[in-house]
Amino acid sequence: MEFYRVEPTAVTSWRMAVLMGANSRTYKFALGSALLDLARRGCEEASLTELAVPYAMQLVQRAGRYPQAPAGSVSSAADFLTVLHEESSTSLRHGAPTSRLLDAAVASMPQMVMKKFHNLRGVGEVGHRFYELRGLGSSRRLSLTPQMLAVARHEALLRLELDARWSIVEACFDAELGRGLLGSGVVVSADGERLLTPARRVALAGAREALIGFQHGRCFYCAEPITLDVAAVHVDHVYPFALMQSGVWEGPDLNGVWNLVVACPPCNLRKSSRRLVPAK
Numbered sequence: 001m002e003f004y005r006v007e008p009t010a011v012t013s014w015r016m017a018v019l020m021g022a023n024s025r026t027y028k029f030a031l032g033s034a035l036l037d038l039a040r041r042g043c044e045e046a047s048l049t050e051l052a053v054p055y056a057m058q059l060v061q062r063a064g065r066y067p068q069a070p071a072g073s074v075s076s077a078a079d080f081l082t083v084l085h086e087e088s089s090t091s092l093r094h095g096a097p098t099s100r101l102l103d104a105a106v107a108s109m110p111q112m113v114m115k116k117f118h119n120l121r122g123v124g125e126v127g128h129r130f131y132e133l134r135g136l137g138s139s140r141r142l143s144l145t146p147q148m149l150a151v152a153r154h155e156a157l158l159r160l161e162l163d164a165r166w167s168i169v170e171a172c173f174d175a176e177l178g179r180g181l182l183g184s185g186v187v188v189s190a191d192g193e194r195l196l197t198p199a200r201r202v203a204l205a206g207a208r209e210a211l212i213g214f215q216h217g218r219c220f221y222c223a224e225p226i227t228l229d230v231a232a233v234h235v236d237h238v239y240p241f242a243l244m245q246s247g248v249w250e251g252p253d254l255n256g257v258w259n260l261v262v263a264c265p266p267c268n269l270r271k272s273s274r275r276l277v278p279a280k
Contacts, residue, residue, distance in 0.1 A: 004127055007216060010147035011154055013128035015213045018162050022121040025069040025081070026173075027113040029166040030058040035130060036159055039144055039152030048133070048140040052105040056097040060088045066170035080108045110140065160230055161213035168210055168257075208235050211262045220261035221271065234268035236261055242273045 003020070004012050018032050034054040038046055059068060063084055074081045087101040097105065110133060118125045130148040135141050151158065209230060217226055226233055238259050243249045252258075263271070 003216065008127055010128045010130075010150050011158070012216065013126040013147070014130065014151045014158060015161065015216065016120060016126045017117060017130075018158075019165050019210065019213045020120060021117075023169045023172075024073075026059070026062075026166055026169055027068075028117055029162055029169070030055045031109070031113050031117055032162050033058045033159065035144070035148060036152060036155050036162075038142075039148045040155045042149070044144050044149070046142050046144075048106050048109065048142060049102065051142055052102055052109060053097060055109065056084070056101050056105045057091065057095075059084055060091045060097065060101075062166070062170070064088055064092075066167075067173040068170070070173050080104050080112065157209075157212070157217070157230070160209040164207065164209035165213070168207065207257065207260060208233055208262060211235065211257075211260060215262055219264040219267055221263050221267040224264065226262065226264060228264070232265065234263050234265055236263050236268050236271065240273040 004016060006012075014032075018028065021028060034051050037054050038051065062068065063081070068084075069081055076082065083101055083104040087098045091097045091101055114131070114133060118129055120126060128147040129145055130151065131145060132143045133140055134143070212226060212230065212233065218224060219226060220236070220238070237254055238261055239251075239254050241254050243251075244254050
């Protein structure tokens, strides 16, 4: 909650909901994207069906490429993800969800994702609400709050952050142990007791947008707001990656997200391979 206490704004609440909530599936990212679509157009009210169309299509466009839930968690023919997979090709072909998929989304959204979107596990609700539901069944209507409309003024950056976080969660769902071992090129140590992975620098650009959101849009080192185009922002290893190439490093993998931050170019260039940024 320190993240919120530093700057208790609607944008902070949004970032907490999208970037920091628990993810048993990816539904909240589809809902967040659909809410941004409505708010960007200035819609203060919509039917649940109108919201369900972009919600379902966001999932359709990603479900064919990446898992939207952990392996083995979909066990029922009535599960929404089962319906999604069965209706995806037709929905993509027509550019709109099929009536079966739309009905499934309208039926499941209120309890499956909309009830939980504002919640943080073990903390409670975020400081701002972005919508309210009223009515019953398929006639339910959604009212966007002034806070949601305020968030939409930052839609371009927040959408990049949401998409980046969505991709990270998909990658986690995809990284099953067996598949990960086959794809990572691990080898067994000479004594047969340990798995070894080569220390290598990994591409970091894909995490940039999510890291900007986690850092509340500020440089990790000087804390100044990041005003550059996202592509110009640097991703940095706080503990330099060079330590892993020194031959004496015995600590954890420095490519982990825990060791990555975004920084403005001047700070990152001054820091170079040091652990701290030297004074100007």
